[in-house]
């Protein structure tokens with residue numbers, strides 16, 4: 116018999132919560148929400164694993180809000196009742212937004228404060244003195260406020276959530292979290308949420324949970340192939356640039372795309388390379404100030420940018436190109452290079468809800484299976500479709516095997532299919548790519564990196580001051596401007612017709628500066644880009660082209 120999914124209105128939720136959920140356009144709970152919400156409302160401790168993008172935030176957010184609303188009916192002093200611990204500032208910001216959306220109709224009754232950002236403790240003290248009902252923060256920030264007695268939880272805390280639990284220890288928060296627990300009352304309800312399970316989650320479980328209900332939902336950690344198409348293509352360093360140029364410039368990849376690289380330097384290398392061809396992209400990495408990072412993500416979600424070049428978590432080393440065959444444990448230390456400290460509470464591949472991402476491209480292959488899952492999990496979120504394409508150099512083949520083995524599990528076929536692309540057809544572009552690469556020198560990368568940081572520090576001051584008051588001004592603040600106009604060669608911006616492979620003539624329409632400007636003008640904030648909609652209808656060439664030798668020996672691009 117078909118399983119009837121429990122509906123939100125059948126869960127005994129407050130009307131104000133139901134209205135907020137309806138405003139978000141959620142017609143029914145996701146699987147994790149259906150399971151977690153009733154158990155959480157029943158007072159159970161929970162350990163929940165569900166795949167990326169499956170709606171874990173609301174699965175704890177809704178019961179936390181419901182329980183606070185219920186307990187507020189028996190008039191009690193204003194107090195901090197729930198603490199949500201997250202591993203990164205980006206996630207803190209995002210959880211706060213989600214909690215505010217869910218409390219839109221009861222914002223007077225339930226206040227939510229995010230204390231993740233690294234301003235002076237004294238600046239946040241007044242917020243905490245008002246005892247917001249829900250506090251969101253990284254372990255180190257929460258502990259600092261507890262030690263400073265800006266926050267007192269011993270008598271008031273009713274619920275503790277640890278989101279992205281698998282990351283808390285690997286981000287170096289073990290001792291902070293243990294110390295934090297000494298400030299909590301003896302009895303409270305706890306939730307541990309995670310997309311992956313590892314030993315650290317097991318340790319946390321023993322530390323935090325009492326007789327928990329353990330929910331391991333969906334065998335696979337990523338959506339199946341009807342929702343998420345995964346491809347890999349073997350290509351060496353120069354070919355990576357050649358291929359990414361072709362995919363983006365000929366618009367073979369449609370819709371919003373996240374490109375993951377292995378180091379901060381490579382962010383700028385790739386950005387400068389694309390800049391030469393008039394392909395604008397934002398970079399996102401741990402050196403940028405948190406306000407800028409959150410603004411970039413917010414604008415990307417509103418459709419301002421098509422491409423973000425990101426490093427993932429702070430733990431990546433500066434030597435991405437080095438061979439690495441075993442998925443080692445992720446390093447915990449903040450990286451320092453050239454005296455620049457990176458933010459150890461940074462992470463974009465974990466938990467951040469980039470919306471309507473059509474494609475994830477692993478320009479550099481991730482160093483661990485977990486990292487692969489989290490990166491790829493930025494697309495195909497909720498019920499949306501998505502595509503992931505990984506470039507794999509010979510030094511990265513070992514990592515590809517590890518990922519394939521982990522994702523294949525008991526099945527016979529790996530979910531990663533070879534992306535069959537006839538590289539010889541795009542040989543004509545190689546000369547242009549080399550020409551562009553010649554300008555992307557070490558010095559140019561260094562200068563771009565410095566310029567961007569300076570620029571973003573200025574931006575972040577503006578963001579601090581004006582975010583609340585002048586949202587319109589902020590719409591004008593862009594993060595994808597050319598970083599090194601001096602090295603840009605104007606002739607590279609257009610694609611001469613004779614270079615377009617025969618198979619693609621008349622099919623692709625290269626991105627030109629004029630088209631880019633028109634797109635910018637047409638695209639109002641907050642609207643999902645039309646190309647993504649096309650993508651939903653299955654017109655993404657990344658999915659539908661077999662531009663290849665392989666089965667299609669004629670070398671023609673054919674639509675399947």
Ligand SMILES: Nc1ncnc2c1ncn2[C@@H]1O[C@H](COP(=O)(O)OP(=O)(O)OP(=O)(O)O)[C@@H](O)[C@H]1O
Nearest residue numbers: 141143144145167168169170171172310466468497
């Ligand atoms: N019931 C629902 N119906 C439709 N969309 C939903 C529902 N619940 C959540 N979403 C949307 O699904 C997306 C993913 O949610 P969320 O960020 O909570 O996922 P997650 O499981 O925490 O992912 P990750 O493990 O990557 O952090 C969000 O854009 C959210 O708004």
